[in-house]
Amino acid sequence: MSDLLQAPCGLDCAQCSIYLRTEEELAYWRDRGIDPEKIRCDGCRAPRSGCRWSPDCAIFACCVEQQGLLYCSDCSEFPCAELEAWADAYSHHRAAMQNLWRMRREKDAGSS
Numbered sequence: 001m002s003d004l005l006q007a008p009c010g011l012d013c014a015q016c017s018i019y020l021r022t023e024e025e026l027a028y029w030r031d032r033g034i035d036p037e038k039i040r041c042d043g044c045r046a047p048r049s050g051c052r053w054s055p056d057c058a059i060f061a062c063c064v065e066q067q068g069l070l071y072c073s074d075c076s077e078f079p080c081a082e083l084e085a086w087a088d089a090y091s092h093h094r095a096a097m098q099n100l101w102r103m104r105r106e107k108d109a110g111s112s
Contacts, residue, residue, distance in 0.1 A: 005043060008063040008071050009086070010096035010103070013043040018053055059086060073100040073107065 005013040017025040018041045026036040041053035044060055052060070059082065063069050072083055079087075079097065087097035 005045075006071070007044040007060075007096070008069070009044075009057075009059045009083070009093075010072065010098075010100035011092070012096070012099065013041075015092075016041070019043055059083060071100065071103055073104040078104060 007013060013019040018039060021036075021040065025039070029036045029039045040051050042051050044052055044057075044064070046052065054060075059072065062080075062082070063072050063075065067075060069075055072078055072080075078100070083097070083100075087093045
């Protein structure tokens with residue numbers, strides 16, 4: 001997978017209905033009276049002029065802006081309490097956490 005489609009939290013943008021702007025996703029927002037043009041995400045790796053789903057994401061801020069890391073799995077404190085709480089919220093967040101664990105194992109195996 002391209003690093004541009006891999007969020008620091010482990011989410012896979014290539015599987016995200018918001019990033020892909022699927023018809024089902026657009027209909028979901030339309031049905032709630034929200035302009036689907038306001039619901040967009042260019043991914044966390046988009047140029048700063050792009051649109052991230054959550055521009056004030058604490059995970060992104062900690063991992064990328066404060067720690068200067070590519071992925072949460074690169075952090076010496078992985079997994080932190082905030083990331084674990086985030087992962088507990090939704091099934092796709094749990095899948096992202098599993099992805100981070102896989103990345104951590106691969107990194108650890110490559111450094112031994």
